[in-house]
Amino acid sequence: MKLDTKCVHAGYTPGNGEPRNIPIVQSTTFRYESGEAMGALFDLEAEGYFYTRLQNPTNDRVAAKICALEGGTAAMLTSSGQAANFYAIFNIASCGDHVIASFDIYGGTFNLFAVTMKRMGIDFTFVDPDCSAQELEAAFRPNTKAVFGESIANPALTVLDFEKFAAAAHGHGVPLIVDNTFPTPVNCRPFEHGADIVTHSTTKYMDGHANAVGGAIVDSGKFDWTKYPDKFPGLCTPDESYHGVTYTQRFGLGGAYITKATAQLMRDLGSIPSPQNAYYLNIGLETLSLRMARHCANALAVARYLKGHPKVAWVRHPGLEEDPYHALAEKYMPSGTCGVVSFGVKGGRAAAQTFMAGLELASIATHVADAKTCVLHPASTTHRQMSDAQLEAAGVKPDLIRLSVGIEDPEDLIADVERALGKV
Numbered sequence: 224m225k226l227d228t229k230c231v232h233a234g235y236t237p238g239n240g241e242p243r244n245i246p247i248v249q250s251t252t253f254r255y256e257s258g259e260a261m262g263a264l265f266d267l268e269a270e271g272y273f274y275t276r277l278q279n280p281t282n283d284r285v286a287a288k289i290c291a292l293e294g295g296t297a298a299m300l301t302s303s304g305q306a307a308n309f310y311a312i313f314n315i316a317s318c319g320d321h322v323i324a325s326f327d328i329y330g331g332t333f334n335l336f337a338v339t340m341k342r343m344g345i346d347f348t349f350v351d352p353d354c355s356a357q358e359l360e361a362a363f364r365p366n367t368k369a370v371f372g373e374s375i376a377n378p379a380l381t382v383l384d385f386e387k388f389a390a391a392a393h394g395h396g397v398p399l400i401v402d403n404t405f406p407t408p409v410n411c412r413p414f415e416h417g418a419d420i421v422t423h424s425t426t427k428y429m430d431g432h433a434n435a436v437g438g439a440i441v442d443s444g445k446f447d448w449t450k451y452p453d454k455f456p457g458l459c460t461p462d463e464s465y466h467g468v469t470y471t472q473r474f475g476l477g478g479a480y481i482t483k484a485t486a487q488l489m490r491d492l493g494s495i496p497s498p499q500n501a502y503y504l505n506i507g508l509e510t511l512s513l514r515m516a517r518h519c520a521n522a523l524a525v526a527r528y529l530k531g532h533p534k535v536a537w538v539r540h541p542g543l544e545e546d547p548y549h550a551l552a553e554k555y556m557p558s559g560t561c562g563v564v565s566f567g568v569k570g571g572r573a574a575a576q577t578f579m580a581g582l583e584l585a586s587i588a589t590h591v592a593d594a595k596t597c598v599l600h601p602a603s604t605t606h607r608q609m610s611d612a613q614l615e616a617a618g619v620k621p622d623l624i625r626l627s628v629g630i631e632d633p634e635d636l637i638a639d640v641e642r643a644l645g646k647v
């Protein structure tokens with residue numbers, strides 16, 4: 224199946240007389256006829272469902288679709304993108320370990336790494352995504368367990384240099400984990416460029432309609448944990464909390480990582496999405512490729528309009544030929560990037576506020592990547608307590624406006640922006 228067909232069909236093939244849509248299995252538990260039959264499930268000797276905190280058939284079918292879209296070997300859903308990134312790293316790093324991450328990542332992920340996981344004893348080194356191979360090299364320590372980046376960073380719109388990050392990670396015997404939320408597998412498939420694990424906030428384009436918060440983790444099955452048993456004991460030695468199973472032995476390279484994340488982390492931390500939310504996500508996935516094409520075309524049209532406007536100071540979108548990340552975007556996501564554009568209006572913070580107030584169609588929302596165009600001015604909302612100097616130091620320009628371009632008619636969107644700029 225080609226990607227557009229997978230968006231519609233992958234993950235679920237109904238049998239004769241079965242529901243055409245993925246059924247919502249709204250049940251916490253599953254019945255068994257004997258204690259032995261259920262015991263085999265607990266020992267991971269038989270496949271099946273026993274409790275929705277670990278696994279649910281609706282969730283698994285939707286995960287299987289995302290797995291097919293990314294070209295992986297195994298996948299799982301989580302209740303949020305935050306949970307996906309936490310599990311992806313905590314599955315292979317513990318107290319005393321170290322992880323390298325690009326500095327240009329989503330603010331929530333940065334906080335998760337730099338504050339919360341740091342409190343758990345995992346150390347992070349943040350590197351400039353544009354650093355040289357030597358600088359990246361210098362960030363590694365003997366206890367480094369993974370390298371992390373976003374294929375297109377939210378909100379910096381930096382495109383990841385996959386080749387550079389993958390080469391460094393693999394040179395040190397650790398996997399490259401990539402958050403592929405912004406381009407989605409429609410525009411970028413990180414496994415084809417050296418990534419080993421992919422994560423998603425499905426809350427964004429995958430759901431696409433602002434219906435349900437969710438996340439996903441996909442394994443490429445390509446990273447050979449067994450070559451580094453000392454680095455990854457959790458995957459290569461018996462798990463006493465699971466009857467002595469050795470994940471790489473029992474489930475192979477294709478299944479070990481996700482099985483461990485499900486059997487240990489989901490069991491103990493329980494960030495499982497509701498089957499109802501997985502169902503909504505699947506409806507979004509069916510139209511993902513259609514919507515991504517429209518988001519990208521609209522974003523490019525709006526970005527080009529802004530670029531030519533005398534009241535606009537600067538515009539960033541990796542689809543623009545003159546953007547500093549255009550060459551990397553052409554290399555890793557030639558058919559499109561994402562629908563997010565950032566720009567500045569001449570006149571700084573005050574002008575940005577006037578512009579925002581003048582919009583009628585675009586809504587002011589702390590969200591990105593759904594069907595409806597929305598806009599955020601960090602300096603007057605999420606970062607409003609900061610002075611202009613503090614904002615600059617944090618890499619957020621006082622005039623920065625983040626526009627998440629939806630799938631409306633581009634003429635209406637441009638007219639809205641034109642009207643609002645007229646008031647500045």
Ligand SMILES: *Cc1c(COP(=O)(O)O)cnc(C)c1O
Pocket residue numbers: 303304305306329331332373377402404405423424425426427436437438
């Ligand atoms: C939103 C986002 C997250 C966090 O996802 P939630 O679903 O909000 O928990 C992680 N990474 C990226 C790139 C995001 O845009």
